[in-house]
Amino acid sequence: MELPSEVASVHAAEAWTGEVARVCGLGEGDRDRLGLAVHEAVANAVLHGNRQEPGKRVRLAWERQDGRLTVTVGDEGAGFTPPRPTTELNLTPSGRGLLLIDHLTDGFRIVRRHDPPGTDVVLVLHLTEERSRQP
Template sequence: MGTEAIELPSRVASLAEVETWGDAVAEACGLGEGDRHRVGLALHEAAANAVLHGNGADPAKRVRLGWARGEGRLLVTVGDEGDGFTRPGPAPGTNLTGSGRGLLLIGHLTDGYRVTPRDDPPGTDVVLVFDLSE
């Protein structure tokens, strides 16, 4: 993770701070308004998944955010302290339920992402990849 990493409690209220942090990261990378919005929305979805699904909204557990820039890319990492999950396959039809579209949205908003189990500390990292036009 980047040198400006932060940790937040797993509370829905923390998502406002995630958005502020993400906007600062996008601005530090010189992104325009449209790309900043894209980064912010993808980051919000990943952080909401970490809070609600990864950590079960347990405020004793932490969500870790970090970023790195290099080789024409911005990498934003969202880590939780959960047990991990099996990435679902594509859902048939349209999902109109209250949740379950986070990874789909992340896939459309980013230039790629990966989900990686972590041993120390235990949890899962989601790395969002954004190509930067320099």
């Protein structure tokens, strides 16, 4: 899925994520966690990666394989160096997205792309029988 680099795209990404979660049989709690993680990744892509430049896009993709759901959120920005983990309380207006993503998923990684240029944030959720049995 491709979305314009605008804040409204965050809501479209959440709806897309809900459908992906439904297809994968995730329970309500995991659907909510994945939705919030994708929300944060798309907001970061729009605001920090693409800097809301109208000509740039945010790309979403998913794959279910080997007991894992992988969701990739890609931007067309210049990239960044992730901050080091810290225990300090962050009271700034932003800067907690990656921390939230880390807590909401079973893991994530940041991949710098050269063709096409940009950055991917790859979210991983382990699919288990317990997760798919949740209401």
